[in-house]
Amino acid sequence: NAGVTQTPKFQVLKTGQSMTLQCAQDMNHNSMYWYRQDPGMGLRLIYYSASEGTTDKGEVPNGYNVSRLNKREFSLRLESAAPSQTSVYFCASSQDRVFTEAFFGQGTRLTVV
Amino acid sequence: DAKTTQPTSMDCAEGRAANLPCNHSTISGNEYVYWYRQIHSQGPQYIIHGLKNNETNEMASLIITEDRKSSTLILPHATLRDTAVYYCIVRKRTGNQFYFGTGTSLTVIP
Numbered sequence: 001n002a003g004v005t006q007t008p009k010f011q012v013l014k015t016g017q018s019m020t021l022q023c024a025q026d027m028n029h030n031s032m033y034w035y036r037q038d039p040g041m042g043l044r045l046i047y048y049s050a051s052e053g054t055t056d057k058g059e060v061p062n063g064y065n066v067s068r069l070n071k072r073e074f075s076l077r078l079e080s081a082a083p084s085q086t087s088v089y090f091c092a093s094s095q096d097r098v099f100t101e102a103f104f105g106q107g108t109r110l111t112v113v
Numbered sequence: 114d115a116k117t118t119q120p121t122s123m124d125c126a127e128g129r130a131a132n133l134p135c136n137h138s139t140i141s142g143n144e145y146v147y148w149y150r151q152i153h154s155q156g157p158q159y160i161i162h163g164l165k166n167n168e169t170n171e172m173a174s175l176i177i178t179e180d181r182k183s184s185t186l187i188l189p190h191a192t193l194r195d196t197a198v199y200y201c202i203v204r205k206r207t208g209n210q211f212y213f214g215t216g217t218s219l220t221v222i223p
Contacts, residue, residue, distance in 0.1 A: 042200065
């Protein structure tokens, strides 16, 4: 039972490079999320997807794009990476019932130099 | 979303109860209180949630005041493995986004 799987676990990019962070869940959840966590700070929501085919901005969407490829997969793309995007990125999923809880992946550590 | 306020850090002796407070004075009538924790650099882990009544599960108890403006997470017998950052979250009324604050860093001392 894998839960939420993120790839890659670590990545170093040069400023201006692009990359896509992948996330997949096997719990048949409708909702998926991308968060970033900077040192000494809590998690901040970047984008979320309430269902397949829909996406919405969170607190800090600038510099990112997302794609809900299907019910299982939700990817996060950095078109032109900047040092300010150095962070740990977490993907999460949840069912859309009232008493839902979110399940998180193990994170992707991204460094932009 | 209702904003939450938590102490930045707390210590607790191993084996004693850890009581983590959270203020959410602007909570709406049908918003739930959720607690998550993050151990070291792992992804956050769900602990418990509640609406009005007190709740208990195998991990913790959640006490919500009658006016719902604050709550307390109780770890009844803290162990060293409970050292983590604990987040109190009020779930948005519509949709299902989870907004995290900076949480309380709990250190369990041997």
